[in-house]
Amino acid sequence: MELRIENLSKTYPNGVHALNGITLTIPRGMFGLLGPNGAGKSTLMRTIATLQDPDAGSIRLGDIDVLNEKHRVRETLGYLPQEFGVYPNVSAERLLEHFAVLKGIADRKARKEVVSALLQQTNLYDVRKKKLSGYSGGMRQRFGVAVALLSNPKLIIVDEPTAGLDPAERVRFLNLLSAIGEDAVVILSTHIVEDVSELCSRMAIINKGKILVEGEPLAAINALKGKVWRRLVEKVEVDRVSREQRLISSRLLAGRTIVHVRADTAPGEDWQPVEPSLEDVYFDTMVAAA
């Protein structure tokens, strides 16, 4: 089963082109969707999750026409939105059970089991009787994960999932996703490059509603091999460098600035070659598109 997106376009009434002819093929496994804020990630995710209609284009999941057979998609969908709330005055266990019913788990015993297991797995078991309104951001996020994982989804869409998680939670969560990714299509949207580089076998970089790069992270990194150089400069020099070189990124280190530039050969003698990372790929792509 794979997800095929073709020529997807969406323009909001205020004139923003959120999606601009997106075509993507997403195979089974983890797929990372990288892009800055406002790139169109969430619009794309919501559209795949049946919650928004595009102006044009098509999406197919296996033999399902996602835009016209929403119900079939939902039968097999796990969706964790970027932002969501919960009913106040309801306990986690109760609400999760409610969703289990909504997702079609009719058998009472099986439902109890899966709810209990998911609560344990998401480390919410001890607080399962507590009202959701009292949960911290991370706990709420994990609750959302539990809802998304109910009843063996074949298509999992997680929108910025690691934003509210602490480092340990993030690791566990990413491990979980990769485990599921073995037999489902998992789309992870994020603006954190490490999430993608650590997990995803494939990825795409999106900006202003367009796919800039699509492929395997490793291949993209390899393509940059030997083409990234770095140098420590004074702050005042950054401007000059950016005029003279193709500047990929700059960041501060101990009061001075490290700049990465792209060049086929060393731009000068004080420049050192850098082993490229996905971050370099990402910034390079953004600079190229600008």
Place this chain on the structure above:
Amino acid sequence: MKSLEVLKFELGLQTRRLWTWIYVVAALLMSLIMTHARVDEAQSSGMHVNAPYVILMLTLMGTVLALLASAGFAGDAGARDPETRIAPLIYTSPVAEPSYVYGRFIAAFLLNLLVLAAFQLAMFGAIFIYGIQPEFLGPINISTYLSAFALIAVPNAFLATSFLFLLSLLSRRALSSYLGGVLIFFVTAIVWAVVAKQLGHWDLARIIDPLGASVLSGISQTTTAPQKNVLDLWSSRELLINRAVWLSTAAILLAIAHFKFHFETAGTRTFWRRSKPAANEELRADTTPIVVPKVERSDPGAVRLQQFLSIAGQSFRQIAISWGGVALVILSLITAALGTKAMAHFGVPIVPTTEQMISWIGHPGEIIWFIIPILSTFYAGELVWRDRDTRLSEIADAAPLPEWVQLAGKFTGLALLLVAYQVMLIAACMIIQMQTGYTTFEPDLYIKAVLGLSLTEHLLFAGLAFALHVIINQKYIAYLVIIAIYWVMSAATSLGIENHLLVFSSSPEWTYSDMSGFAASVGPWLWFKTYWAAWVILLLVVATLMWVRGRTEGFRHRIATIRERLSLRSLAIAAAMILTIVGTSGFIMYNTKVLNPATEKSRLEARALYEKTYGKYATLNQPQLSGISLRADLFPSERKAILHTTYTLVNFSSSPIGMIHISSEDEVETGNVRFDRPAKTAVSDSALYYSIYELGTALAPGDSLHVSFDVEFTPNGFTNDGVDQSVVENGTFIDGLDWLPDIGYQRHRELNGKKDRLEHGLGARDDIPSLDDTAARYRGSAKRIAFDAIVSTDYDQIGVAPGELKRAWSENGRRYFHYTADAPIRNDFMIYSARYAIRASKWNGVEIEVIHQPTHTINVEQMVASAKASLEYMTKNFGPYPYKELRLVEAPGQSMSLHASPINIQYYEAFGGLNSAADPRKFDLAYAVVGHEIAHQWWGNQLSPADVEGAPLLTESLAWYSAMCMVAASRGEDHLQRLLDMFHGSAWMISRGGSPLLRIYDRWAAYRKGPFAMVALREYVGEDRVNVALKSLFDKYKTGEYPQPLSTDLYAELKAVTPDSLQSFLSDLFERNTYWEVRTANAASKQLSNGQWQVDIDVLARKLVVDKQGGEQEVPMNDLVEIGVYGAGGTTTRGIELHREMHRVRTGTQRITIIVDKKPVRTGVDPRYLLIDDEPENNMKELQ
């Protein structure tokens, strides 16, 4: 400074919002509509469109409507920051909390005033826009509008804003403001409807009414229209006190906001409790991957029911544990607590039969039942919006279940709440029944009436609210639309929309009675409700198709969604509903337009046309009815009846009569008219039910003829108002005057009311002929008739008609009863048939029978006792009772009014349940009322006054006077005093303006003031002398021959027996509308050296003559008034009488000193309330 910036910013923000201007425009429109309604009103009430009182009242109504705007502004001002989550930025800025609080408050208050000012402006502008005729307009005075604004609008806006702002500020939720608005509305409504009107605590209600509605209601009832036209708005002490109380309350609320509000972000503190700390968790450091258990999804079809139940359960739980659920529980408790009070008539307990209970809680007319539509509107919105409001919608919307399961589940959640409330109400009713020791529980009846009929109406409305919330998809606009629809529903009749097919959920009302059950009332009800249910389901199908899932962009997208979701099944349901709508409306229209084409409007037109066409015959010489002989064949189970009737007509005039005019009735078929001599039809007007027959040979003076006809009643479908319930399976009740034709043109069929007459192009006429219209003494149907009737009915029923039961027999499986009046009767009779029980007794050869529903026995013995005592008293004092039988007959219905036809007195089931024995005040109202009806056998049925002003004095007032004397004679003076105290205390709030007793025609004067005057005469002149006068009057007029008596004839008799010293007092009572204001200003007592006690009483007195318009003129007072001194103990309410004598009391203050033997505890002037004094409670003072 910062406060000013907060204020300016808030004003700037709000005035740029569309909502603010929607409120302003709505205020302008509502004001124009409401002022327009006053134009119509002015034509009938005599109140100017711009009368100060009208302006005051409209201003009040404006502030009630503007509660919605108040809630909007105050809620936004108080809770916008936390709700938009900008609070952390605002709260950490260097603004002092009070600057923030006052800045925001003042902004919300000013915006509220802006809306109210728009309302006031439109009210003022309307009088120029509508081009009102000058006679309906008073002097135009801007200061009146400003005064009303200052007295009502400003304080109410201040109170509403401060309360609603406080709520939203402290709870950090704008919603709480809306709930607060609902609360203010309900407190106002309940104070007015329950505290003031039902329980009669007007003084309390005037103070605790937050918006002032009870104060205005009080003013409305105690002033006449001319007084309202010149009312000085600043002169009402009650209004000023109320305003002072609530302005201070508002100030306190604002102070609470000042001190309780702190800059803290949401969640750290809520209004009523600190929120619980967040759930703690232990951090697990391990990073072992999560293993998700594999569970297979079930077959989607099988799981739908569970999904539906889960959503329904969730929804129900959510609303049941919220404030609304609590409110319903509290309301049920209030119902249970109030029930025993409400189940009373003038404070006399009523046996709480299930019939009583369901008519009390089952008909949603009472103002406090607004709670259900308001809750439905509100919770439908909450449920529809719940996922989006809690931001769970993205997850929930992606779940694999169809929209209809969501919608049906949520609607069921709301429906369950309504069911739960109805069940609680039933429980409350049963508690009331148990409290009063009533144990005949009828759970099946409760289920049918409350869970069947009432609940259906609630569910229809909830369904509408639900569908509209989904379709409109704008929470607050949907609220407005739904509330507007509810307003139209409840005001439809006054808006002139009568057709139930046009007003949502409306239908003829169902009725229930122990005797008749639901009779035929449920059938039409069901047709209309089915029609409306089909609409609701159709709307819900549309709502399902338009259910918002995920993101929607605009209306076009939603329409596209419909096309996408449209399935064969939804099409099939929609088609079925459209078919149902077409089918039921077709059937209903066949019934209401084809079978029964008459409407209220067409009836008025027919009456107008009747007058225009045949009014020329008004003075035509016609024979008089002198005998009715009929055979009434009743078929209760088929709801059919046929009255084969023969009239005997006599020419009492001195000229021959060649033409006979007959006016028949529209609710029955009158046919087969035949004379006992050759006659031909000259005019047969079936539209106006008027026929003229030309006799072959004219009827000579003194000669008589017989005319026979058949009057037939057959069930003929139903009308827009339901079914005529005259003939029902059990409890048939036919009013002869309603069915049988009249001879000659009838003035009483003409159109009444100035407005209706004007609209139909008829000239003005006095609705009540003047006392000076001496011709009236020779008009009307006072003539006695011979009466004979055979009533046949189902074999297990008893048929009743006036007269002696000559014979009863069975034939062909039916029962026959032959009645013949043993003396002529006034033409006023009923025919009854039901499975009755009879309690028979006898008094001096008169058979007394109470013919009643077998289960209604509580009053039967009192009725018999009262009948005996009444016959005794009336016979002795006024003259013999002309018949050998006297019956009280029960008819189905909830009315408390009785009707005394000759021989047979009719009462409704409600009166049969009056439980006087349980009245803690220890008097027997049922006994007295039966006495009053029996007295009508003298005052009304024998002596029948001319139908002019003052006529009720000769019937109602004299009947009450006689009944009161009967009570005193048979039960003692104390018993009468307790009854009179109730009469004085009962909460009739009336204006002093009115006619002298000799010209009265209104109920209060007939049933209260008239009897009070007669009772005063009884004490001042003496019962014996008064009765001599009455007997003399009675003897002159008892035959019913022309001329008929007038109130002045009574007055002449009374004058003849009144000593000279009291002639002016008599004149005060009858010839003028006199009010005495006597009260005890101070009273003191001291023991004298000889052991006796000296009592000093400072009496303040004056006397006023009040004209019809309410204008008061003080006249010098110099009257004999009783002074009483009472000691502790005794069985009477006032104590042991130590002294009671007439003293001369003059205008002004005077000290009266009295020596008594025992220790006095209370004293006062006019202790027995003999004078016409509308504040009798200040007559007495307790002694220290």
